[in-house]
Amino acid sequence: MIKTPPLLIGVSLLFWSWQTGYLAAGIVMAAIAEGLRLINRRWELSPLDFHRIADLCAIIIIALTAYRFLAGTASSVRWIPMEIFPLLVGQSLSSVGGVDLGALFYTARQREKKGELKTRRTVDVSYPYFAFVLLATSAANVRTPVFYGGIFMLIGWALLSVRPRGAPLILWTVLFLLAGGLGWTGQIGLRNLHLKIEDATFGWYQQFMGRDLNPFRTVTAIGDIGELKLSNRIVLRVRIEENASPPEHLLEASYNTYKDKRWFALGQRFHPLAPIGDGTVWRIGEKPENFKTLTISGRLRRGKGILSLPIDAYRIENLPVSILERNRYGVVRVQGGPGMVNYRVRFGSGLSYHEPYDEQDLVIPAKELPAVRQIAKEMGLSAKAPRETIATLKAFFQKRFKYSLILESGKLGSTPLANFLLKSRSGHCEYFATATVLILRLIGIPARYATGYRVDEYSRLEDSYVVRARHAHAWALAFIDGDWSHVDTTPAIWLALEKEAAPALEPVYDLFRWIGHSFSRWRWSESKGGLPAWVLWFIVPLAILLIWRIVFRKRAASAVAGKEKLDDQKSIPVPESAFYRIEENLARQGFARRKWETQTTFIRKIEAAGPDSDAVQGLNEMLTLHYRIRFHPGGAKETARAQLQERVTKWLHQYGSAGRLLSAENIAGHRPHILDKP
C-alpha cells in the first residue's frame, strides 16, 4: 500500500509530466498509482518477488541510460519516475507495506538469500518516490516560477499530512510560508552567486585543454625561465569545403590591456545571441557577397567552451548549444552543448565581427614605454603609413629576432619585454605579439593581443587540417582601414621548430587519435527528428538479449532448484532391518502394530500385557539398534546390523513360538486394548 496521502503521488506525477512533456506517461502512471488504492485486494509478495521487480527497474535504467548515451539526449534524471515506478506498484500491491531491503541494496540481498536476517526488513518507498518525482521534475529545466510553486504546494501537502499531533495549524502555516519565502529569496541569490562564480572561473575549464585560456585574462610565459613544451594532442580538426585555402589563424580571444606579463580584457560583458531556425544556426556577423565554408570539430568540456573562429566568420551552423554569447572583443563562448561539436562556419567576407577600438587599445604601460620607444626609433616607423609600418615590423622581427622556446632570465632592473626587445632578441610568440601590439599603439594604430591557433598541418589520414595543442599561438590585431586584421610578426620558422619537437611515433599516435575521434563523432552525432534509426537497431536487440538472458537464467536456475526439490522429496529406500522379522512374528502371535503406532508405543502396549521383563528389555534394545539402522544420517555400521541380526534370532528362538511370550489368558485379557484382529 502507498503511505502518502491520497492523490499526492498522482498529482506530483502529473506535475512532472507537465513540466517534462511526458504527458501521456505521466497520466498513465498517475492513474495506476492512485487507482491501486481503490483495489482492496493485496498479494503476499515474497522478498524474491521484490528482487525481480528491482531487477526489472535495473533493466529499464540500463536501457534508458544506453539510449541516453547513444542518442546523446539531455539528462536522464527526468526519467527516474518511470524507471522506479515498478517498485511503487510492487509496494502498492503487496500486503507487506514496503519493499524488501534486498531489492534496494546488494549486501542486504545477499543476507536475505543466505537467510541471515531473523525478521523481514522492508522500507516504505512511497515518500522517497515522491521526492524522486520532484527531483526529476527539476531536470525539465522550465525556467518559470511554476516549478517553485509546484514543489512548494506538493511539499506542503506532504508535510501537512505528517504534521505532529497537537501542533497549532496557524503556527505551522506561518513557519511554512516563511520557509517558502526564504527558499524563494535564497534561490535567486544562489542563482546570481553561481553566475558570478561561473563568470569568474569560466576560463579554468579551458585549462584542462592544455593551456590558459580565459576570456577575461591571460597569463603569458613572458619573463619565465625554462623551456616551453606544448602537447601534440589534436585539439581541432578543420575541413575546408570547395578546395579553398584555410584561414591561417583561428581566433579564440583577444585582450586590450597589458600589465606585468598578463593581458586583460577590461570592461567587457557577454551578450547572448538568439539562434535561427532549428536552434543550431547562429549569426554573428553580416552576410557578405562571397563566402567560404569550413567545418571545425572539437571537444566541449562539460558542454562549455570558447569557439575557435576565423576573424571574418559571420555564421555558425550545426552547433546544438543552449547558450551562445559574444563579447566586444570577438570572443564567442557556448554552454549547454554536447561533449563534442562539429560546427560549420561561413567566413571570408574580409570583415571582422569584432567591435571597433576604443582608447584602451592605444595604451602602453609606462614600464614598457622606454623600450618600445627605443625599438620604434630603431625601426624608423614614425612617418610611415599603417600597412607599410606592419610590413616593416614583420621584416624587422624576421631579420633581427630569433624564435626560441628557451626561456632565458632577463637583466635585473629591466622588464622581460624590454630585455627581449633590446638585449636577447629571442623569444616565443607571446613576446612577438606583445611587442607588436605595443609598438603599433606607439605609432597610433589601435592594437590588441590575440590568442588562438595557427592552421598549418594537413593530415592525409583524416583529409583535413589538424590543429594540435602545440599550434597554439599569439599574435596582434591591428585596427587598420576601419577593421581589425591579423598582424603576426613571429618569425615563420616557429612552426618548423615546433614540429621538430614532435615525437617520431606521431603518425602512430595520430592513427589512434583518429580512431578515438571517429568514435566520438559517431557517439555525439545527432540527426534531426529524434532518435536515429540505427540507435534503435542497436538498442532493441540488446534489450531483448538482456531480458532473455535474465529470464533464461532464472528459468534455468528454477528448473535446477525444482529438480533438487524433487530429489529431496523422494523417499529414501528403507534399509533392510532384522527388526521387521520380530514385527511379523508378533503379528502372527496376535500382536499386529497399527499403522499410526510408533514402534515404541507398540512395545509399551506389549509391556502392559505383562510378558517376561527380559523379553521387553530385549525388544527395547533391538528397537534402539533398529532406529540406528533406520535413521542414522550416514547409515549404520555393519556391526550394528550384525548385532541386531544376532539378537533377533536369539529373541525369536526364545519367545517366537506361540504362548511363550504371553499366556493365553493374558492375550485374551488384553486383546481389546492392545491387539488387532488377526
Add this chain to the structure above:
Amino acid sequence: MIRKLLLRSFRLTSAIKYWFLNRFTFAGRLTLAALIAAAVFGQNTNINMAYQAFTFLLALLAISILASTFFKSHLMVRRRLPRFGTVGQPVSYRIELTNQFRRIRKRLKITEKLTDPRPTFEEFIQGREPKEATRNRFDRVVGYHRWMWLMALKTGAKVKGVLLSDIGPGDQSEVRLELTPQQRGYLHLSGLQVTRTDPLGLYKASDTIQLHDSILILPRRYPLPPVMLPGTRKYQPGGVALASSVGDAEEFISLREYRPGDPLRRIHWCSWAKTGKPIVKEYQEEYFVRHALILDTFHDTSGSQVFEEAVSLAASFVTTVQTHECLLDLMFVGPEEYCFTGGRGLAHIDRMLEILASVNVCHDKSFSSLYPMVIERAGLLSSCICILLEWNDERKQLVANLRELGIPMIVLVVGELGFVETLDPGPMKDQPHFFHTLEAGRIEEGLAKL
C-alpha cells in the same frame, strides 16, 4: 596512528548517525536526504531547477532546527527502577514527572538515555571480535566489524520512548518506561531525554535531564529439565551451623575426656579447671549433599556468544538446583579463584545470580589454576556440574581427577554452532548420559535432550 584516526572517524560517524536518527523525524530524514540529492544534482543552476528545491528544503530544515534550539523541558523527574533485570526480558518501571514551568507542556516524548556505547581507544585495540580470524586483511586492519561488534556489546539495552500526555503547570504525572536489556552486568542509565517535534514535523528539540542510575542485569536463564544429580551425602565439618551463620557453631552434644588427637580449640577450659583433667566439647557431625558448579571462564573473547551461553547455563543450574535441600558451590576463576557457596540459608539464589551477572572471561591464567580450588573441596562434594567451553586435555584431566576421587560428574561442553558432531567423551566414556554438548544459539534444543 592510523588506528587512532580510524577510531576517530568511527566515533564521528557514529555520533552523526546518532544525531541523525535521534533528532530527525522520518519526514526530517527524508527532507535531509532530498536536500543532499538536490545539492548534488543542482550544482549547475543552468541545466536544472534542483537548486530551487535545495533552497526551499534548506529553509524548511533551518526553520525547524531554529524553532527547536532553545527548548527546555522544565520537568522534574524521579525514576523507580527495580533492582534486577534479565537479558532479553523487558523491564518496565515507573517515571514520576513534575512540570515546573508556568505553562502547560504538550507533545513531549520521554526516552531513557543510556551511557555512550562508543568504545575507547584501549577497548578498540584490545577487543577481539569473535569472527575476526575469518575476516580478510583489510577488514582486520580497518576494524569496522570489530567496531560494530563492540558497539553492539556496549549498547546495554533497547529503549522505547513514551509520548507524554499534556501536563499542566505544577502538575505531576506518571508514565511507565520499558527497556529490554541486551547484556548482563550493570546497566548504567545516564539520564532521560525529553524531546518535542517542531511544528513542521521535521526536527526534534531535545533536553536531557541528568539522572544517573543503574540496574543489575542477570544472565538469561533457560528452563532445565529436572536434574537428577548423582551422589550421596557427605560429612561437612562445621555442620549445618556453618550454613546459617558465620563462626564455628556446630551442634553441641556433650563433654568428654580428652583423647589424644582432639583439637586444642575444643578443650573446655572451665571443666578442666574444675576437674583438673583435660575435658573437650563433643559436637554432632553433619552430613548433607553438596554440589559444585564449575564454570569455565578461560576463553579468548569476552562477550562472545559461547561464553555468554555458558554463563546463562550456569545461572539456569543455580536457579534450578533445590538449594534449600543442599549446598551449591559456584567455582570459577576471574582475577583470582572464587568459590561462592549457596543453599541452606547461606546465600540466596539472587546473590549467586548477581555474581554470575558480573563474571568475565579470564585471559591471563591457564585452566589448571582451577585445579587446586576444586581438588581442595573434592572431599566435601557429593557431585559436580562442569560447564566447559572446550573439551581439551586440561579439561579432560580435571574431569578424570574428580572421577577418580569418586565424585559423580555432569559435564556440559558449550561450543560454537556445529562443533559437537564428533566429540570424544574421553573420561566420561562410561557415562555418556552425563556428558552433553551444547551449541551456542541452540542451547534450548540441546537442553531438551538432557
